[in-house]
Amino acid sequence: xxxxxxxxxxxxxxxxxxxELVPVTIVAAGPCPVVAVRxxxxxxxxxxxLAFDEIPERKLNKPQLGHLAKAGITPHRVLRxxxxxxGEFEIGQVLDVSQFEIGNNVRVTGKSKGKGFxxxxxxxxxxxxxxTHGTPGVQRHGGxxxxxxxxxxxxxxxxxxxxxxxxxxxxxxxxxxRIDSDRNLLFLKGAVPGGDNGxxxxxxx
Amino acid sequence: xxxxxxxxxxxxxxxxxxxxxxxxxxxxxxxxxIEGEKERTQLFEGIVIQRKGGGxxxxxxxxxxxxxxxxxxxxxxxSPRLAKIERLREGRVRRARLFYLRGRKGKSARIREKRR
Numbered sequence: 001x002x003x004x005x006x007x008x009x010x011x012x013x014x015x016x017x018x019x020e021l022v023p024v025t026i027v028a029a030g031p032c033p034v035v036a037v038r039x040x041x042x043x044x045x046x047x048x049x050l051a052f053d054e055i056p057e058r059k060l061n062k063p064q065l066g067h068l069a070k071a072g073i074t075p076h077r078v079l080r081x082x083x084x085x086x087g088e089f090e091i092g093q094v095l096d097v098s099q100f101e102i103g104n105n106v107r108v109t110g111k112s113k114g115k116g117f118x119x120x121x122x123x124x125x126x127x128x129x130x131x132t133h134g135t136p137g138v139q140r141h142g143g144x145x146x147x148x149x150x151x152x153x154x155x156x157x158x159x160x161x162x163x164x165x166x167x168x169x170x171x172x173x174x175x176x177x178r179i180d181s182d183r184n185l186l187f188l189k190g191a192v193p194g195g196d197n198g199x200x201x202x203x204x205x
Numbered sequence: 206x207x208x209x210x211x212x213x214x215x216x217x218x219x220x221x222x223x224x225x226x227x228x229x230x231x232x233x234x235x236x237x238x239i240e241g242e243k244e245r246t247q248l249f250e251g252i253v254i255q256r257k258g259g260g261x262x263x264x265x266x267x268x269x270x271x272x273x274x275x276x277x278x279x280x281x282x283x284s285p286r287l288a289k290i291e292r293l294r295e296g297r298v299r300r301a302r303l304f305y306l307r308g309r310k311g312k313s314a315r316i317r318e319k320r321r
Contacts, residue, residue, distance in 0.1 A: 010211050013262055015218055019285045026214060185214070 002099030002204040003082040004029045005052035006186065008110070010196045014177060014187065024177050024187045029202055031096040031184060034089050035071045035079060047083045050095065051076035052199070078199055097179050097186055100204060104176045110193035110200035114166030124159045169193040172205065215261040220283050226265075228253050228303050229296030229316050234267060234280060235288040246288055249278055252296070252316065254303040256282075268306060275307070295319040 006029035014024050030052065038047035055077045057065065068075060071091045100106070120126040120142040129135045129143075142161070145154050171192055178187035192200055226232055233250045251269030254277070258264055263282040268275060280287060296316035306314050 012211050012215055012260075014215060015283075015285055021281055021284065026211060180214070 003048060003050065004095060004202045005032050005050055005078055005080050006200050006202055008192055008194060008196055008198050008200055011191065016177065022177060022189050024189055025192045027186045027188060027200065029097050029184060029186045031094045033073045034091055034093045035068065035073055037089050037091060047081050048089055049079060049081045051079050053077035080201055082203060097181050097184055100176050100179060100186065102176050102179060105205045106174050106176060106188065107170055107172045107203045107205050108174055108192040108200050109168060109170040110198055112165045112167060112169040112193045113195050115164040117162060118164035119161045120159060123161065123164045218261055218283060223282060224290055224292050226253060226292045228255055228301055229298030230292050231294035231296065232267060233291040233293055237286050237288050254306060
């Protein structure tokens, strides 16, 4: 089982061994030192806390520095926990892309691009109304939100305008297309959530 | 494309033996066709009507007319499936995208040869 924190560098295309052009996302993944190991006995759950992206000491405050110093790790920008890691891990151990192999299936979690307060046409792909034939200025409205006196309310979960994007999204079923262990890079087939330079969590499935 | 690191990472898959060709040129493209176990080369000859994209994502479109039916085929420039690109004729054109050829046939669809 593999887990890493990474940074999305961007998307491009590559030729695979079948000479097909495949879309890939290039991710700068790891190296990630293990900061803490959560166990059933002491924490009630199993997990791993990893750090990523080294930064100067002045960028962190004292509690953050103390937490990392306890594990004997230099200052890092990102700390994230991964649930349910099996296998033996030690504090201070450094995880990198060698955990993955070409062809592995991975799950990538990130923060999607924020779209702001979006209407129902953009947010839920409602079809909207006619542009012509006398539509009275409600081309992108959602229409009716329900029935009348019965049930006399709007059902919970009714699709309406609201915040779109800028939330945690997990993409499953991406495959590792290529690994560059010298430069700590993973080439994943397909798209991962969020914009370029966003932090993402990579887990093998 | 985009940042320099991305360019560098895909550079090993770029071909170095691509001839210099532009839209307006007549080219013969040697396409490797793999049918099961067998592999053969197919030729596609026509006028380049556009080159698009950059780096590994660059493509070009070739237009030809066979039996009165126009065929446009888009090839990735750096595809390993392309055995060879031959430039047969250099055309003199005044724009990069020759989509105006689509509405024309016969005499009006000709392209003058570039004078050297």
